Every structure is written in C-alpha cells, then in structure tokens.
Amino acid sequence: MKKFIDVVKNRRSIYAIGKESEYSIEQIVERLREVQNHVPTAFNSQTSRLVVLSGEANEKFWELIYTVQKDVLSQDMWDYMSPVIVGAxxxxxxxxxxxxxxxxxxxxxxxxxxxxxxxxxxANAQYATWLALAEMNLGGSLQHFNIGYEQGFDSAVREMFDLPNSFEMIAQIPFGSIVQPAAEKEVIAGEEKVRLIK
Known part of the structure; x- marks a missing residue:
C-alpha cells in the first residue's frame, strides 16, 4: 500500500492517457464507490453523484463535448483545449x-x-476520486466542459445518459493509463501556503 503523501504527489494532471490498466472498469467503479462512502459532506448531506463512463459511452460523451465546444470557445482557447478533448x-x-x-x-x-x-x-468528491485513481496508477485531469445547469448547458448530457433532471454537472475527470507523465511543476514555498502562528 502506498503512503498517503506518495499518492498526493502522484496525483497530477495527466492528459495523455490510454486504455491499459491492471484493474477492470468494474473494479475501478467499486473502488470509487468505497471511497465516496467516506467523503465528507456538509451536514452529511451526501449530495454528490458520480457517473462513470467507459467504452462507447465515453466516446459518445467526448464527441458531444467536441461538437459543442468547437463552436463556443475562442480560436486560441480551442487550439489549447481541443487536444485535451481528443485525448480524453x-x-x-x-x-x-x-x-x-x-x-x-x-x-x-x-x-x-x-x-x-x-x-x-x-470538490471533496473530485479530489478523493482523483487520489483513488492515482492510487491505482491511473492518470487523469479535472475538466469543466458544458457546465451550467441554469443555462441548460449540461442538459444534453443528462438526455444522452438518461440521468435525472435534478443532476447538475460540475466537472469531469477523464482517466486511463499514463501514456506521458506530467512535467515537473514549480511550487511556491510551503511557508507561503501554510503559516504557523503561535
């Protein structure tokens, strides 16, 4: 079993992902169910709902995102984000x-x-999920496509997968085997992020 700090360090934004894994999709889903049972929520409200897509459903989702976002994003942003969508x-x-x-x-x-x-x-559900994926040697990245319940931006996703109308999409994590690891990142001093006052 990995140490917690190692899992935290290994959780990076991974965009080049593949379909290889020592775990089946069913095992991954079971692990996420176990983790979500222990994610803290305000008043123990347990309001978060996760939907895991694989195979054809995963491809259909990202085809929808591609079709929508190419007409929404500025050219510069599209040039930056379209490889993320295709890679997902x-x-x-x-x-x-x-x-x-x-x-x-x-x-x-x-x-x-x-x-x-x-x-x-x-946010708690997202981070716990990302850590669980990292623990299973899977890479992923946190995305926020087609969010906006009030504007109806996520309605097509609910329709596509026959989800309740009360579900508001907040984020997505495409995941898979790590084809290309993340580059080194700069971090500011720990004393800037965490201050001790006595």
Whole structure:
C-alpha cells in the first residue's frame, strides 16, 4: 500500500492517457464507490453523484463535448483545449461529477451558504476520486466542459445518459493509463501556503 503523501504527489494532471490498466472498469467503479462512502459532506448531506463512463459511452460523451465546444470557445482557447478533448476519448473512461439539486435543497441552509456547501461537497468528491485513481496508477485531469445547469448547458448530457433532471454537472475527470507523465511543476514555498502562528 502506498503512503498517503506518495499518492498526493502522484496525483497530477495527466492528459495523455490510454486504455491499459491492471484493474477492470468494474473494479475501478467499486473502488470509487468505497471511497465516496467516506467523503465528507456538509451536514452529511451526501449530495454528490458520480457517473462513470467507459467504452462507447465515453466516446459518445467526448464527441458531444467536441461538437459543442468547437463552436463556443475562442480560436486560441480551442487550439489549447481541443487536444485535451481528443485525448480524453483515448482513455479508459471518464468520471462525471454531478450535484443532485434535490438533495442540495434538503440541506438546512440557504442562499450563498448552500452554494458554498454544494461546491465544497463536489470538490471533496473530485479530489478523493482523483487520489483513488492515482492510487491505482491511473492518470487523469479535472475538466469543466458544458457546465451550467441554469443555462441548460449540461442538459444534453443528462438526455444522452438518461440521468435525472435534478443532476447538475460540475466537472469531469477523464482517466486511463499514463501514456506521458506530467512535467515537473514549480511550487511556491510551503511557508507561503501554510503559516504557523503561535
């Protein structure tokens, strides 16, 4: 078993992914289910919903994203992001992150606090998932395509996979074997990020 800090270090944004893995997609899903049972949520609200796509479903999803985004993004942004979209189709699968708006509505909060808790719940689910994938030697990257429930940007995804209308898409992590590792990254001093005051 890897040490926690090693898993944290190994979790990087990996864009060049493939379909090889020592784990079946069913084993990956089972691991994610186990992890999600222990992800903290505000008031134990458990509002996050994950949908794992593989095979044809994964390809259909990224074809939709490609078709939509090529007409939405500026040319410069399209040049930057289109390889990410194309590369995502080459992976083993994609985790879609949703927040169930019906579950969110049951939290004993309102207004901005509800929105903050919803985003925190999803962020916890995303990071825990990413760490779990890294622990299984799988690479991935966090993406935010076609998000926007109020504007209807994610409605086509719900329709494509027959998901409840209450599901609001927050993010995606395409994942797979690591074809090309991430480059070294610069980090600012730990003392800047974490301060000790006595």
């Amino acid at each position: 189709k080459e992976g083993l699968g994609t985790v879609l992150f949703f927040e169930d708006r019906e579950a969110v509505a049951t939290m004993p909060t309102q207004g901005q606090r509800t929105e903050a808790y919803k985003q925190n719940n999803s």
